[in-house]
Amino acid sequence: MTLADDAIAWFDVNARDLPWRQPDTTPWGVLVSEVMLQQTPVVRVEPAWRSWMTRWPEPAALAADPQSEAIRMWGRLGYPRRAMRLHACAVAIVERHGGRVPSSLDELLALPGVGTYTGRAVATFAYGQRHPVVDTNVRRVVCRAVEGKPDAGPATTAADLTAMEALLPDDEARAARASIAFMELGAIVCTARAPKCVDCPFHDVCAWRLTGLPLPEGPSRKPQRYAGTDRQVRGLLLEVLRHATGPVSRQRLDLVWQDEVQRARALAGLVEDGLVENLGTNDFVLAGDAPRGDVQSLF
Numbered sequence: 294m295t296l297a298d299d300a301i302a303w304f305d306v307n308a309r310d311l312p313w314r315q316p317d318t319t320p321w322g323v324l325v326s327e328v329m330l331q332q333t334p335v336v337r338v339e340p341a342w343r344s345w346m347t348r349w350p351e352p353a354a355l356a357a358d359p360q361s362e363a364i365r366m367w368g369r370l371g372y373p374r375r376a377m378r379l380h381a382c383a384v385a386i387v388e389r390h391g392g393r394v395p396s397s398l399d400e401l402l403a404l405p406g407v408g409t410y411t412g413r414a415v416a417t418f419a420y421g422q423r424h425p426v427v428d429t430n431v432r433r434v435v436c437r438a439v440e441g442k443p444d445a446g447p448a449t450t451a452a453d454l455t456a457m458e459a460l461l462p463d464d465e466a467r468a469a470r471a472s473i474a475f476m477e478l479g480a481i482v483c484t485a486r487a488p489k490c491v492d493c494p495f496h497d498v499c500a501w502r503l504t505g506l507p508l509p510e511g512p513s514r515k516p517q518r519y520a521g522t523d524r525q526v527r528g529l530l531l532e533v534l535r536h537a538t539g540p541v542s543r544q545r546l547d548l549v550w551q552d553e554v555q556r557a558r559a560l561a562g563l564v565e566d567g568l569v570e571n572l573g574t575n576d577f578v579l580a581g582d583a584p585r586g587d588v589q590s591l592f
């Protein structure tokens with residue numbers, strides 16, 4: 294039995310029942326889920342994904358709506374530039390591929406906002422191809438089980454892909470199954486802070502466990518703070534703009550955060566990132582909501 298065999302056998306019994314894993318999920322549904330899951334936990338993604346897929350079941354439906362609608366629907370999932378990227382991706386899928394998510398890895402990687410991870414995830418999970426799919430969770434599992442180290446350290450894409458590819462079965466369908474199984478193991482068993490080794494299919498062979506789970510050297514990483522950050526202020530500003538039915542005045546936006554310098558920096562960042570447009574007379578809208586010709590540069 295290889296690690297992949299063990300992982301697949303475990304996944305067959307223990308996989309979470311997630312909507313984007315249902316057999317009738319389209320490649321578009323898989324793509325949307327992968328973008329949403331990149332920086333947001335499953336529990337928050339699930340309702341958002343369902344709403345998104347109900348409203349835009351195909352890329353063409355999203356592409357036909359303005360970008361502002363994508364930002365609105367993104368709600369409070371965080372890192373809202375992902376909504377813009379998904380919209381741009383939908384437009385490109387319509388223009389280049391007749392509205393069908395391409396199956397070739399090269400064509401996927403050429404889509405706007407689709408990177409090494411997302412392209413391989415869609416080719417593997419939607420089309421059942423054999424590609425190494427490496428996210429933080431997979432890197433950690435491979436590093437612990439194969440290399441005997443607790444922490445995978447900084448990402449080195451090429452080396453990570455090579456290490457994962459070496460573990461994949463030759464058979465395409467089983468390789469795709471192994472990829473998702475490794476990912477699931479990292480998400481719910483071999484977690485960063487409290488690996489549940491007794492529940493792990495690699496329990497008897499894991500190199501890190503067999504060396505006694507030596508702790509990482511150096512200080513442990515602190516979880517990222519959110520309260521009081523520019524990210525929080527950006528979220529508050531966007532929340533107002535998302536619910537507005539017309540342009541929002543700077544005076545109205547001033548109410549969301551007391552610190553003037555931080556507020557101005559957050560608003561400028563949103564404009565710079567293309568999420569918000571300035572209509573000139575101190576009015577702001579979500580990107581895509583402005584009548585063309587009204588947009589002006591900020592400050």
Ligand code: SF4
Nearest residue numbers: 483488490493496499
């Ligand atoms: S045995 Fe423990 S450390 Fe090793 S892969 Fe499994 S959960 Fe992770």
